[in-house]
Amino acid sequence: MARVLTPRAEDFPRWYQDLIAKAKLADNGPVRGTMVIRPAGYAIWERMQAEMDARIKAAGAENAYFPLFIPESYLKREAEHVEGFSPELAVVTHGGGKQLAEPVVVRPTSETVIGEFMAKWIDSYRDLPLLLNQWANVVRWELRPRIFLRTSEFLWQEGHTAHATREDARAYARRILHEAYEDLMVNVLGIPVVVGLKTARERFAGATATYTCEGMMGDGKALQLGTSHELGQNFAKAFDISYSSAEGGREHAWTTSWGTSTRMLGGLIMCHGDDNGLRVPPKLAPVQAYVMVVKDGDGVSQAAAKLCDALRDAGVRVALDDRTDTAFGRRAVDAELRGYPVRVEVGPRDLAAGNAVVVRRTDGSKAPTPVADVVGAVLAALEADQRALHDQALEFRRSRTVEVSTLAEAIEASATGWARVPWSAVGVEGEAEANGQGVTVRCLVRADGSVPDSEDEPDLVAILARAY
Amino acid sequence: MARVLTPRAEDFPRWYQDLIAKAKLADNGPVRGTMVIRPAGYAIWERMQAEMDARIKAAGAENAYFPLFIPESYLKREAEHVEGFSPELAVVTHGGGKQLAEPVVVRPTSETVIGEFMAKWIDSYRDLPLLLNQWANVVRWELRPRIFLRTSEFLWQEGHTAHATREDARAYARRILHEAYEDLMVNVLGIPVVVGLKTARERFAGATATYTCEGMMGDGKALQLGTSHELGQNFAKAFDISYSSAEGGREHAWTTSWGTSTRMLGGLIMCHGDDNGLRVPPKLAPVQAYVMVVKDGDGVSQAAAKLCDALRDAGVRVALDDRTDTAFGRRAVDAELRGYPVRVEVGPRDLAAGNAVVVRRTDGSKAPTPVADVVGAVLAALEADQRALHDQALEFRRSRTVEVSTLAEAIEASATGWARVPWSAVGVEGEAEANGQGVTVRCLVRADGSVPDSEDEPDLVAILARAY
Structure with missing residues (x-):
């Protein structure tokens, strides 16, 4: 591609x-x-x-x-x-x-x-x-x-x-x-x-x-x-x-x-987002399932329309793409860019075998699925991918966060992610020094992760990072 | 009052x-x-x-x-x-x-x-x-x-x-x-x-x-x-x-x-609106039923809360007013001002007789109603009063609209309402003359009430009025 x-x-x-x-x-x-x-x-x-x-x-x-x-x-x-x-x-x-x-x-x-x-x-x-x-x-x-x-x-x-x-x-x-x-x-x-x-x-x-x-x-x-x-x-x-x-x-x-x-x-x-475009979590997505007519053929449009109705009845936010005068590949690229959580591709060949293809945006997996099972597969994918996107982001955050004990280490770690450092090792002067190097104290948290009432509490952790 | x-x-x-x-x-x-x-x-x-x-x-x-x-x-x-x-x-x-x-x-x-x-x-x-x-x-x-x-x-x-x-x-x-x-x-x-x-x-x-x-x-x-x-x-x-x-x-x-x-x-x-305040049509109203605790007493608050739940379950938009530290009369006046379509008043005396009072904002009617019948009565009132408000407004408009044949009559009629006059009797010059007296051509309609494509169509009716 x-x-x-x-x-x-x-x-x-x-x-x-x-x-x-x-x-x-x-x-x-x-x-x-x-x-x-x-x-x-x-x-x-x-x-x-x-x-x-x-x-x-x-x-x-x-x-x-x-x-x-x-x-x-x-x-x-x-x-x-x-x-x-x-x-x-x-x-x-x-x-x-x-x-x-x-x-x-x-x-x-x-x-x-x-x-x-x-x-x-x-x-x-x-x-x-x-x-x-x-x-x-x-x-x-x-x-x-x-x-x-x-x-x-x-x-x-x-x-x-x-x-x-x-x-x-x-x-x-x-x-x-x-x-x-x-x-x-x-x-x-x-x-x-x-x-x-x-x-x-x-x-x-x-x-x-x-x-x-x-x-x-x-x-x-x-x-x-x-x-x-x-x-x-x-x-x-x-x-x-x-x-x-x-x-x-x-x-x-x-x-x-x-x-x-x-x-x-x-x-x-x-x-x-990934290198193919946006990925929208299913609960947020205005369109959760994007039903595409791959190309016209025996009963393809009707099957796609029926799938839309069935998905809608199951409470899924659906859009139908039957613009078969535009190349399928281009439409698929656009769908990736937009980040619709699930695509349901309906084409003559798969349909002849009783299938539609369920494509999940989160991991790119493509599963030929019996038409009667598509609603269930979509619902399962939406549920799983809401969690998967969150968990991927959490895993990424963890992988890019380091625990350090000095300001110098924290500033260095900010080149690639976040640093957790004792606030007592930073303080107001350390904060100014970090700021001078484009690094800010994003927030202070308690050791147990809860939100402090004041920056004067003991044992606080400062999170330092570069920021937008 | x-x-x-x-x-x-x-x-x-x-x-x-x-x-x-x-x-x-x-x-x-x-x-x-x-x-x-x-x-x-x-x-x-x-x-x-x-x-x-x-x-x-x-x-x-x-x-x-x-x-x-x-x-x-x-x-x-x-x-x-x-x-x-x-x-x-x-x-x-x-x-x-x-x-x-x-x-x-x-x-x-x-x-x-x-x-x-x-x-x-x-x-x-x-x-x-x-x-x-x-x-x-x-x-x-x-x-x-x-x-x-x-x-x-x-x-x-x-x-x-x-x-x-x-x-x-x-x-x-x-x-x-x-x-x-x-x-x-x-x-x-x-x-x-x-x-x-x-x-x-x-x-x-x-x-x-x-x-x-x-x-x-x-x-x-x-x-x-x-x-x-x-x-x-x-x-x-x-x-x-x-x-x-x-x-x-x-x-x-x-x-x-x-x-x-x-x-x-x-x-x-x-x-x-009327002299007591706003009247909001039920379909539009953010609060359709305003349930008021008249004053505290045996089971009154509980009964009011139960009525709220029952109304909400029936799809009615409900608010509960249990501010019994404010005089009931004052709260009732405020409810009239706000124009809630229906008030349900729950007080010790009525409740002892198994009743709540259903008050309709549209016509001011007050009906003691067995508690078990309140939901049905409210639904019926909302349905009827949506129509009633529209019909009253339509009747008022008809009563204040006159059919005339000259510009002078139309301008005169505009003192109290709308005039319907042949557009041919007004024309561009007549319109300017009317404007000079604070009257405007609100719109042009066909004789059958439909919307014309152009002011040059024959037999159009002009509606003249003073306007905001």
């Missing part, structure tokens, strides 16, 4: 770009750093949204929508926040044919405007917790854009909550981290993320604690796939989000925010 | 604002003309989206996402389009801390940027039709904003398609008009829209034909709830969207676009 993509081992970034273009997932937009998400990419995003939205709602948050435009003055109210975002802002100076009296910024994130409304809506402790989420586009001007990973505009969900106590806020930030983010990433996206605490240097601008889900990509680098923040009372004080307590006093609330974005599409590609 | 809202008859616009504020549907945003859609309003929008999205997909279109920012030069390529939108544009002049070399506009609609990509993606007739849709925010600077009806930023879906022939484009624009828009509005929103053709004066900037769905609001005015446009070859020529035909020649495509927005929320309120 002719080479379709630059092999990963030859040039990983080029492979990534090739794959996005050839699988028709996305294009660069006309304004630098923006992207066009094409139907094949957007369908995956819609499935991510649906799965995430269900988890967020199960955690009790409600969706709302806040404006794209934020008065510049709002961002300035929280000192760290404005400092963190100022260099990335897009500013609207003209509207309706006139220069605006006050320029407005295009939201880079919505803590400030949502803080303003939380302050209006919260009066008493009965109004807490206030659990909000929104699906929206945000803009952060990017100097070195890369599709899905860093774009000037991206799509995301951002949750914003207010609570009566620090403990409640912390519990909720962690609930989303584990029950929504980690669960989605591990069990649907099949990405075995490590969940931990960011160091102070890596925190969100304005947060008192940032938790993260980190995935290992196919080149051994790390990708931050989602973060959940405790904001302490920083935004509550800046926007006067306060409530009268049951005891009658007036208290500032404790807030959180948390977000995941179209960056997850980049993570999916770089975690599961 | 104390008056909750300004009565509609006293001050309709004030009633509308009151309702939105007190039902907590939305707030004004901090930047003039923007809005915050609160959870109660957004939940209705999500249901509209889900129903619309299913219809759009059933019509074969795929979702995609195009950038928020468009180079100013793109808009200038189609003369009527730029003229139509220039006064409403928001312009970004600074990004990433620097002045931009070319200012970018925030999309007021995406014909231009999508045209650019259609040109890249379409090569041969095999690539047609190309059927795209996106859910997005758009910005049109508004001098006299009104929540949901005219806001500087709003949420919508915009469909964009390219076809090989004018006939295909026309058929598709009309398919969306009827199968997606009219069907959703009539059968889910319960708004008996009139579907017709816009006059040349009222067309979308750059279209060759604009079709519309017009609803009558509770004050007799018209609201345009959705439009579908034939764009001819205007954008295809401006962006060079062309294809090689089966015969081997190079042809320009024929394109369409079509959109519906959060404006439908305004239409819903003004079509079905």
Whole structure:
């Protein structure tokens, strides 16, 4: 077979770009750093949204929508926040044919405007917790854009909550981290993320604690796939989000925010993709079984259509490809590129023997299968390959993670993967030194793998890596 | 009961604002003309989206996402389009801390940027039709904003398609008009829209034909709830969207676009709302049955929870209100404001007699109902009230529509409702005269109610009204 993509081992970034273009997932937009998400990419995003939205709602948050435009003055109210975002802002100076009296910024994130409304809506402790989420586009001007990973505009969900106590806020930030983010990433996206605490240097601008889900990509680098923040009372004080307590006093609330974005599409590609294209985990896949008419012949189209119906009846998401005016080989290459978990190839020769061929994207296996058994074979393949993709990724992560005891070893190990090193051997100075060499502390975890409350806890493990 | 809202008859616009504020549907945003859609309003929008999205997909279109920012030069390529939108544009002049070399506009609609990509993606007739849709925010600077009806930023879906022939484009624009828009509005929103053709004066900037769905609001005015446009070859020529035909020649495509927005929320309120608040048609309602614990007592909470489970098992969307620390009267007023189709009130006294009270929002009726019969009663009420709301609106529209034969009569009739008048009695000059008095031609229909192809057809009926 002719080479379709630059092999990963030859040039990983080029492979990534090739794959996005050839699988028709996305294009660069006309304004630098923006992207066009094409139907094949957007369908995956819609499935991510649906799965995430269900988890967020199960955690009790409600969706709302806040404006794209934020008065510049709002961002300035929280000192760290404005400092963190100022260099990335897009500013609207003209509207309706006139220069605006006050320029407005295009939201880079919505803590400030949502803080303003939380302050209006919260009066008493009965109004807490206030659990909000929104699906929206945000803009952060990017100097070195890369599709899905860093774009000037991206799509995301951002949750914003207010609570009566620090403990409640912390519990909720962690609930989303584990029950929504980690669960989605591990069990649907099949990405075995490590969940931990960011160091102070890596925190969100304005947060008192940032938790993260980190995935290992196919080149051994790390990708931050989602973060959940405790904001302490920083935004509550800046926007006067306060409530009268049951005891009658007036208290500032404790807030959180948390977000995941179209960056997850980049993570999916770089975690599961191979030299033939994307591999989409079955639970996520918009099309789980791709039924192909190999070429026309006695009853072939009818058999393919019947298989589609039977698969659909069994709850499988199906698409039919009967474009026999396009060469089968080319269609098969496209199907590999798109990463449909299972292909069912229906052709005259196999059909004459009562068979269709079930091809699994995960391992490339091809099994002639009696037509009556195809549904069962597809269901078994979907089940097995959801697990297989996760397990392959986990095995890869393990094979590329080393335990070391010094900063120098950790920085060296970051050339090919992740290093686990005692945080006490790194510290704030070691972190700055690593950063100078392009290596970051991705997160801190406890020895048992659980998420610490503070970087000051003893016996923490730091995970160091190069990252996107 | 104390008056909750300004009565509609006293001050309709004030009633509308009151309702939105007190039902907590939305707030004004901090930047003039923007809005915050609160959870109660957004939940209705999500249901509209889900129903619309299913219809759009059933019509074969795929979702995609195009950038928020468009180079100013793109808009200038189609003369009527730029003229139509220039006064409403928001312009970004600074990004990433620097002045931009070319200012970018925030999309007021995406014909231009999508045209650019259609040109890249379409090569041969095999690539047609190309059927795209996106859910997005758009910005049109508004001098006299009104929540949901005219806001500087709003949420919508915009469909964009390219076809090989004018006939295909026309058929598709009309398919969306009827199968997606009219069907959703009539059968889910319960708004008996009139579907017709816009006059040349009222067309979308750059279209060759604009079709519309017009609803009558509770004050007799018209609201345009959705439009579908034939764009001819205007954008295809401006962006060079062309294809090689089966015969081997190079042809320009024929394109369409079509959109519906959060404006439908305004239409819903003004079509079905009454002096006690919103009334949401059952098929649309995020909460169809609102089960209220009147006050605590022997087994009351348990009975209410059991009813919730039984209703949920029967496929009803349910919410439980057991906030017995808030006065029941106040909660009932809030439930009326929110417009839940059915309330199920569970209190100690009724329950002692084996009953719960089923309250229908549509007509305010209250029926003590044996607990075992509540599910059946709720299902019957939901079914009946979906129809009842539609029929009431249709009856209202009929009662406020008059058949007249002259322009003067039509303008006079527009003070209280709609006028149907022969288009031949209006014409282009009459239309300008009507416009001067705040009356517009909402659309043209054939005598049999069907949608004309052109305003030059004989025997057309013009519908004149004041409009939002």
